[in-house]
Amino acid sequence: MTDTPTAAPPAVGETASDAGTSEARKPGFEVRLANFTGPFDLLLGLISKHKLDITEVALATVTDEFIKYIRRLQELGEDWALDEASEFLVIAATLLDLKAARLLPAGEVEDAEDIALLEARDLLFARLLQYKAFKEIAGILGGTLEEEALRYPRQVALESHFAALLPELVWRHTPGQFAELAAKALKPKDTVAPEVGLDHLHAPPVSVKEQAEIMGYRLKLGAPLTFNALTADAESTLTVVARFLALLEMFRDRVVAFEQPEPLAVLTVRWTGDDAAWDSSSLSEEYGPMPGADESGNDGDSNNE
Amino acid sequence: MSEQEMEPDGLAALERLPGGARAALEAVLMVIDEPATTEELAAGLNVTVAVVEDLLHDLQREYSGYTVKAPDVDAVGFADASTAPRGFELRNVAGGWRIYSRSDFADIVGRFVLEGQTTRLTQAALETLAVIAYRQPVSRARVSAIRGVNVDSVVRTLTQRGLIEDSGNDPESGAVLYRTTSYFLERMGIGSVAELPQLSPHLPGLEGIDEYYDATRM
């Protein structure tokens, strides 16, 4: 693949003020874009701002500039961040995808590989356009929020003679119970941790416990069910696997029994447990508690798992 | 339908007070600290919702400098308004009514009200908020897929600011789903998310994209 010399190389390492960003920070690897926030941003910028056809983006130039930037940081004695390098790789890979898809001659779709590439191209462009739409909408929302912030709501404290009318609070907490509440409320929590970013795998996380819960509910209705029936609504292989693992655990807990007349024959599952006593919380967590739930305050970790 | 029949006794009683029902409604508006619905106001004043709505619209017009009950009010231009606008306005936001200072005086009022005003959102936060507003309820993974970057810390900031909230878990994946709050509506000055600007004009030729993403949901 050849680089077109007419493609203006993106400027690199320019200062935040030039780029119009509001926060001053150390000069990162930046393409001449205002408010760079990710690979989509870069691609959009390259395509629309520089009015480039995606096949003309000089990937080699961008790479050269990036290496130059890293060298300069080294000369300055600064460490360069791993995120920056990995972000660059994401950009480069996305660019390559786009380029490859774009370079396919149109109208000559022959084999499955071509179709896959075309689909990849459509998907990438659809995602880019969607991103662009949200970026425009974000601008509108920002403008509205700013305009609305000029109005201050009246939210004064209740006049004391009205406050006095309020019924006496019911208070049933002992100091001990209150302390327990405080301990719970003060426990460091990452409100968004229990979900690991798996979007790069294009598969949502599946919880064995949850799947056990779902199957337990169905089996408790009484009728034995085949494994096929139990997994008929599973939307992915991962869910089927999770249900299988859950069944093994439930078997260990002696709440289900299996019947299979011969190897590879239909597997039938029957509820044998005490309806009231069992719940999925007895299952072990060994199949993948979400990492970093408590100890990790670092969001960057989640994609490296 | 005769209005007379519908009205509880309340209205007549209110009208005997100095300033009448309008002033009574104003008095109630002085003590609310979040938007009050017409139903709440009607119950508090012991009149029908229709009566309250009339009164609210009267007050709203009056505060903006129009003569109350002027015939054909909408056609009256600002120059023809018979009274000066007040320093405050009555607005219908997030499904309720509330009094706000008029935006012309933002600089002056800002000198007195230090707290409660939020700092500006970053571009990343605005974009994330936009995706959540239009795709709610939505998981972080899906927002992240649309934005092309990790959105964890931005989602946390938006939650802390009270603009979005946890709305339960996705029944299939178990992922936490997020939606915008009524505080978001208030900050936007709109009554419901249905009033957000249309997304489609910004998505040329992508009519089917919703279906696409719903099918390959992240």
Next chain:
Amino acid sequence: MSEQEMEPDGLAALERLPGGARAALEAVLMVIDEPATTEELAAGLNVTVAVVEDLLHDLQREYSGYTVKAPDVDAVGFADASTAPRGFELRNVAGGWRIYSRSDFADIVGRFVLEGQTTRLTQAALETLAVIAYRQPVSRARVSAIRGVNVDSVVRTLTQRGLIEDSGNDPESGAVLYRTTSYFLERMGIGSVAELPQLSPHLPGLEGIDEYYDATRM
């Protein structure tokens, strides 16, 4: 003393705004929570104290139903008032000015306030109270960072219920700091906050918690 000489440029600037200086003053009075002195108002509006005093009295009379700048206002009886009184009034309490609901409507407002009131704190309010009790004096921003959600309205409820109070401003950020009240101690049945149970038995490994939150402080 010539008024002309005393006036800063501010008044002329205010008069150019829709509704003029009167509306500007009204805007401020409508949204301030704590009563403001004439000096504070004058400084905020950038006009002299004398100008503010004139404006305040104009507004006060207007809200009570007298025509503004009517000659010999005090001699005008209620029946002669040319406008109806408003539902709110401007009062000078303990040297400060604020807008309150008019006392004629106390019954209606009281009924409205009582409606929908519960005698129990919500879980969100209880947890916020717990954080404030163990971290006092503490700003709303910090409580919000610990709880992970916006706590503005809950803090207002707790203040209204007399469980927490303003304890001055943070010397660095200027943010209002909150502490629990003696009424809170009374309800807890303890003599001082020192008697609150230690947290450690409930949460082993909490030693580093202060550092954690200081690091992620907003």
